[in-house]
Amino acid sequence: MRASAALAVELDRRRPGRTVVRALRSAAPLTLVPRAGAARPEAGAAAVVHLVSSAPAPLGGDELELTVRVGPGARLRLHGVAATLALPGHRSVPSHSVVRIEVAEGARVDYLPEPTVVTARAWHRAELRVELAGHAVARCREVLVLGRSGEPAGRLHSAVHVRRAGVPLLRQSVDLGPDELADSPAVLAGHRVLATEVIAWPDVVEPAGGDWWALSPLAAGGALATALAPDAVTAQRLLANARAAHPAAADLAEPAW
Amino acid sequence: MTDPPSPAALILADSRFPGGGHVHSGGLEQAVSQGLVSGLDDLAGFLAGRLRTAGRLAAVFAAAAAHAAARRVRPAHWVALDAELDARTPTPAQRAASRAQGRGTARAALVAWPSPVLADLLAVTPRPHHAVLVGAVHGSTGGNAGQAALTTAYLAVSGPASAAVRLLGLDPFAVNAVLARLGPALTELAAEAARTAADRPADLPAPSSPALDLLAEAHDRHHQQEVRLFAS
Amino acid sequence: MPADRHAHDHGPGADHVHPVNFDPTAAEPDRHRAEPSAGRAFRLGIGGPVGSGKTALTAALCRALGAELRLAVVTNDIYTTEDADFLRRAGVLAPDRIEAVRTGCCPHTAIRDDITANLDAVDQLEQRFPGLELVIIESGGDNLTAVFSRGLVDAQIFVVDVAGGDKVPRKGGPGVTTADLLVINKVDLAELVGADMAVMVADAHRMRGALPVITQSLTRTPDAPEVADWVRGRVARVAA
Numbered sequence: 001m002r003a004s005a006a007l008a009v010e011l012d013r014r015r016p017g018r019t020v021v022r023a024l025r026s027a028a029p030l031t032l033v034p035r036a037g038a039a040r041p042e043a044g045a046a047a048v049v050h051l052v053s054s055a056p057a058p059l060g061g062d063e064l065e066l067t068v069r070v071g072p073g074a075r076l077r078l079h080g081v082a083a084t085l086a087l088p089g090h091r092s093v094p095s096h097s098v099v100r101i102e103v104a105e106g107a108r109v110d111y112l113p114e115p116t117v118v119t120a121r122a123w124h125r126a127e128l129r130v131e132l133a134g135h136a137v138a139r140c141r142e143v144l145v146l147g148r149s150g151e152p153a154g155r156l157h158s159a160v161h162v163r164r165a166g167v168p169l170l171r172q173s174v175d176l177g178p179d180e181l182a183d184s185p186a187v188l189a190g191h192r193v194l195a196t197e198v199i200a201w202p203d204v205v206e207p208a209g210g211d212w213w214a215l216s217p218l219a220a221g222g223a224l225a226t227a228l229a230p231d232a233v234t235a236q237r238l239l240a241n242a243r244a245a246h247p248a249a250a251d252l253a254e255p256a257w
Numbered sequence: 258m259t260d261p262p263s264p265a266a267l268i269l270a271d272s273r274f275p276g277g278g279h280v281h282s283g284g285l286e287q288a289v290s291q292g293l294v295s296g297l298d299d300l301a302g303f304l305a306g307r308l309r310t311a312g313r314l315a316a317v318f319a320a321a322a323a324h325a326a327a328r329r330v331r332p333a334h335w336v337a338l339d340a341e342l343d344a345r346t347p348t349p350a351q352r353a354a355s356r357a358q359g360r361g362t363a364r365a366a367l368v369a370w371p372s373p374v375l376a377d378l379l380a381v382t383p384r385p386h387h388a389v390l391v392g393a394v395h396g397s398t399g400g401n402a403g404q405a406a407l408t409t410a411y412l413a414v415s416g417p418a419s420a421a422v423r424l425l426g427l428d429p430f431a432v433n434a435v436l437a438r439l440g441p442a443l444t445e446l447a448a449e450a451a452r453t454a455a456d457r458p459a460d461l462p463a464p465s466s467p468a469l470d471l472l473a474e475a476h477d478r479h480h481q482q483e484v485r486l487f488a489s
Numbered sequence: 490m491p492a493d494r495h496a497h498d499h500g501p502g503a504d505h506v507h508p509v510n511f512d513p514t515a516a517e518p519d520r521h522r523a524e525p526s527a528g529r530a531f532r533l534g535i536g537g538p539v540g541s542g543k544t545a546l547t548a549a550l551c552r553a554l555g556a557e558l559r560l561a562v563v564t565n566d567i568y569t570t571e572d573a574d575f576l577r578r579a580g581v582l583a584p585d586r587i588e589a590v591r592t593g594c595c596p597h598t599a600i601r602d603d604i605t606a607n608l609d610a611v612d613q614l615e616q617r618f619p620g621l622e623l624v625i626i627e628s629g630g631d632n633l634t635a636v637f638s639r640g641l642v643d644a645q646i647f648v649v650d651v652a653g654g655d656k657v658p659r660k661g662g663p664g665v666t667t668a669d670l671l672v673i674n675k676v677d678l679a680e681l682v683g684a685d686m687a688v689m690v691a692d693a694h695r696m697r698g699a700l701p702v703i704t705q706s707l708t709r710t711p712d713a714p715e716v717a718d719w720v721r722g723r724v725a726r727v728a729a
Contacts, residue, residue, distance in 0.1 A: 159463065168344035172465035175309075184306025185293035186284065189468040196467075207349055207474060214474040219343035219352060226347070226467055277605025280593040361605035423594040480591075486566070487593045488606065 002063045005030035007078070009047045010071030017043035019074040029053050030066055046075035051113060053084055060123055062095040068111075070136075072104040080114035083145070083232075086124035086156065094123040094155070101129070103136035115143035115193070115232045118176060122154030132164040132200055139252065141239070143195040144176065145232055146188075152178050153192075162198050162222070169222045170198055191228040195235035199223045201248045208245035213238035215245045263400040265370060266408045269362070269391055272419060277361030281354055282420035282487040283307060283413065284469045287476040289424050290485075297428075300421050301435045304414045308442055310466030311351075312413035316406035316450035317462050318342050319392035323405035324454035326374045326396025332381045334458070338389050339382045341458040345465075346386075350473035354489035358387035366390065372397040387412075402454035407447035414439060420487060530561075530621035531724045532611060534600065534637035536664055537648035538657075539630030542674040544575050545707050546648055546716065547627045551581035553717035558622045558724065561586040561614040563607060566596050566629030588614055596629030604641040623724055633662030644723050646716070650674040655684040658693035666696050670703060670719055677706035 008023040026032045035048035051066075070076045086095060103109050111130075118124065130138055142160065146153035155177035162170045174194065182188040191212070199205075200222035208215045213227040225242030229235035243252045268274055285303065288294045294303050318338065325334055346352045363379055374397040378385060385393075388409050395405035418436050422429050453461055476485055535543050547562060554560060562582060577584050588610035592599035599606055611624050626642060628635065637645045647668035649657045652675055658665055665671060671693055679686050686704065693702045703715045 161463075168341055168459065170347060171341070171344045171459075171463040172347065173463045174465050174467070181302070181306045181309055184302045184309075184468070185288045185299065185472075186303050186306030186466060186469050187310055189293060191468075194467055207477070209471070209474045209478060212471055214348065214471050216348040216470070216474060218347055219349075220340065224347040226470060228467060228471065273602065275603040275605060277603060277609070279595055279598055279603055280591055280606045282593065357606075357609060360609060364605065364608065420593060486591055488591045 001029070001059070001061070003027040003030050004065045004067070005032060006067045006069075007032055007049060007076075008069040008071070009049075009074045009076045011073045015043070019045070019047040019076065021047055021049065022071070024049075029062075030064055044075075046077040046108070046110065048077045048079065050079050050081050052081050060095050061093050062097075064095070064097040066097075066099045068099070068101040068109070070101070070103045070107040070109050072133075073106040074104070075108045077110045077112070079112050083114045084116045086116060086118050086122040086154065092123075094125045094157075096125045096127075098127045098129070100131075101138070101140075102131045103133060103138050105133040105135055107133070107136050109136075109138045109140075111138070111140040113141065115145050116156070116158075117145040117148055118153045118156040120147055120151050120154050122156070124154070124156050126156070126158040128158075128160045130160075130162045130198075130200075132162070132169075134165040135202075136164075136200075137202070138162070138200045139197060141195070141197040143193065143232055143235055144174065146176055146182060146192045153182070154178070160196070160198065162200060164200065164221060167220050169200060169218050169220050170224060188228055191230060193227075193229045193232050193235040195225075195227045195229065195232075195239050197225040197239055197242070199225060199243070199246060199248075199252065201246070201251075203247040205246060208242070210238075210241060213242050215242040260401060260404065262404055262407070263395065263398055265394055265398040266400055266404050268369070269394060270408045270411050270415070272415065274365065275361075276365050277358055278412065278416050279419070280488045281358060281416055282424070282489065283311070283354075283417040284472040284476065284489070285417040285420045286424060286485055286487045287472040287479070289421075290479070291472075291475070294421070295425065297431050297435060300418070300425075300427065300432065301438070304418060304435060304439060305442065307417060307466070307469065308410060308414050308439060308446065310464050311469050312410045313446055313450065313462070313464045314342075314345055314466070315388035315413050316410040316446055317453060317464075318386065318388040319395070319409035320402035320406040320447075320450040320454035321456065321458065321461055322389040322392025323396035323400060323402045326378075326393040327401075329374055329377075332377050335378045335385075335389070336381050337458040339386060341461060342386045342389060345463045347465075348470045348474050350477045350489065351470060352386075354473065355386045355388070356384040357488065359385040359390045362387060362390050362394075366394050370394055370398050401451070403447050403451035406450035406454075407443060410443050410446050410450070414443075424486070530559075530611070530615060530624045531644075531727050532624050532626060532642045533720060533723070534626050534628065534642035534645035535648060536600065536628040536631070536635055536637060536645060536668070537672075538632060538653060541630075541648045541650040541653060542707065543627050543630070543648050546646070546672065546674070546713060547625055548576055548581055549707055549711060549713035550625060550717055550720060551576070553712040553714065554623065554720065555581055559618065559620055560623040560625065561588070561618060561621055563588045563590060563610040563614070563624060563626040565590045565599055565607070565627060566592050585617065586614070592629055596631045597635040600626070600628045600637045600641060601635065602638075604638050607641055622728075623720070633657070633660060633664050636663045636667060643727065644669040646670045646672055648672045648674055651676055651679045651684045651686070651689070652682050654682075655686070655689040655692075658689055658696055661696050665693070668700070669723070670701050670716070671697060672716060673702065673704045675706060675708075676704045677708050
């Protein structure tokens with residue numbers, strides 16, 4: 001299956017400070033649902049869009065693409081609603097998903113998908129590419145779970161690229177799977193869940209950390225929160241520790257829905 | 258790789274090479290202190306994982322740097338390689354360890370293998386990443402990308418192996434055998450790294466090493482309280 | 490000069506140079522040393538066995554010289570925070586003038602075979618404090634064979650102590666025989682531990698030929714005046 005979805009938000013010219021959804025194109029299994037009330041947003045508030053997987057996706061052979069544009073000064077919060085299950089397809093080829101996010105000057109995006117569970121025999125390649133303008137901010141979370149409870153993991157290659165004004169802030173990929181040495185103390189050290197959150201904020205960040213979590217300043221600006229945990233709930237809690245250590249912690253707190 | 262290794266490759270891979278490598282354990286000291294590595298089996302798993310993650314990243318950049326050095330690239334290319342490797346090294350502790358070893362290797366290399374290529378590289382990146390510097394020495398002394406990758410990948414595991422002997426008192430013959438068993442993986446990884454040597458810096462692979470990143474940060478944090486014997 | 494230069498005792502002040510000699514107990518100054526340049530700080534190594542008083546001597550020199558020379562210290566393998574705080578608590582040096590090197594369990598390698606980590610530490614201090622005149626590099630405690638590379642230091646002091654036994658100088662080793670200055674520490678303890686100072690000093694001079702030996706007790710002279718004078722002389726020689 002091939003699917004290409006798109007989302008664009010921008011500031012409303014007639015109502016200053018209000019972000020509106022300008023374009024939205026779902027393509028099964030990528031279904032985008034603006035949160036109720038998005039038509040009458042409050043000034044300064046983010047447009048909230050849910051990313052619903054309307055089919056159990058991705059399956060082997062799927063090519064999924066999502067393109068997101070956040071206009072100058074606009075704010076977008078893009079949420080997942082349920083865990084993504086990477087499942088095996090009928091063909092012996094990987095499924096492939098690409099998410100591209102462009103964030104214009106003065107804009108902010110929070111890309112917070114739910115965990116990706118790499119089921120047994122899955123073969124999935126995920127790619128996230130974020131392009132930030134010089135004074136845009138973004139945070140992007142990724143939570144990878146090796147298999148459903150008690151199940152061995154399939155194969156996953158996940159790559160994240162974040163650039164600001166063309167300068168690379170973060171590029172990293174992870175290769176997980178039954179033969180990928182996840183148990184090695186150098187890779188996942190026996191943990192089943194790897195959670196990361198890029199926090200591309202202007203603040204100067206001091207390194208912080210605790211048992212199996214860290215908040216690390218990136219060389220070219222911004223920070224990366226990393227956590228390893230036995231389960232997704234613990235991983236989220238450790239990520240929250242890392243966010244709390246960030247100077248912009250108040251800005252990063254999870255809103256109540 | 259059928260070419261014999263260049264003499265420079267042998268010298269760089271020698272544990273007696275005076276580039277400051279002996280004070281780095283590549284996360285092994287922290288793994289030992291957290292009880293993750295206590296014997297030969299754990300060490301073998303640690304090294305195999307390190308090779309596939311941090312070792313592969315280093316090999317990829319060493320191969321690219323060797324290719325670049327052989328072509329005598331413009332200084333901007335060294336700046337790009339440096340920035341791209343920085344973006345692939347998310348923790349300050351890992352960047353500091355890489356640059357400390359790069360600087361140490363550069364000091365030795367400037368005396369042993371002075372060249373316009375090294376001068377160019379060090380003019381724009383005075384504290385280069387270790388992998389880039391090692392690759393550049395290979396490329397500027399007639400070595401190829403595969404050899405540079407092999408040397409660098411080997412160094413990514415030989416240092417921690419030696420640290421394990423010193424920290425855990427493991428049988429050096431057994432540890433040496435663990436290293437020897439990584440031979441096929443080293444060869445494969447070096448050949449794979451050589452295949453991307455000509456790619457644009459931005460397109461080079463970016464294998465992460467999450468546990469090593471966390472161990473490196475923990476190593477630095479704990480050094481403030483209980484003191485570590487290795488710099489990383 | 491007799492053919493066998495080791496059959497005779499070198500009295501204090503004896504002034505002759507040996508040809509190349511591979512006898513590890515041979516006394517001879519290193520003739521291959523790099524000339525310290527006037528553009529950087531003078532680098533002084535302080536080595537010696539564990540517990541001989543290297544850190545105490547370093548602190549004493551900081552006290553004695555801190556007011557007249559711009560100085561900083563590199564420590565190797567400080568194992569406990571108590572030790573690490575010693576210099577700071579002594580109040581003789583601001584903490585940012587002290588760089589700690591970790592040697593990966595190989596203190597002798599870090600000062601002799603692969604001096605990279607120590608050179609990096611010196612570089613960092615010189616960048617932090619432009620115009621530094623003296624950097625003292627204190628080695629980790631090691632055995633009698635450990636000496637500083639001439640690529641790292643311009644001069645080195647080897648510290649032994651009376652409590653280690655009066656046979657130490659006689660045992661030789663490159664530290665005792667070739668260091669630019671041998672300091673025999675804790676002489677106030679000689680009687681308590683039954684050490685014969687006369688034998689110790691005579692052995693030291695015999696092993697070292699023309700090279701100087703200073704005996705001291707930091708209990709009696711906390712600022713190590715004789716050693717400080719010797720250091721002043723060495724630094725002045727380069728500055729001149």
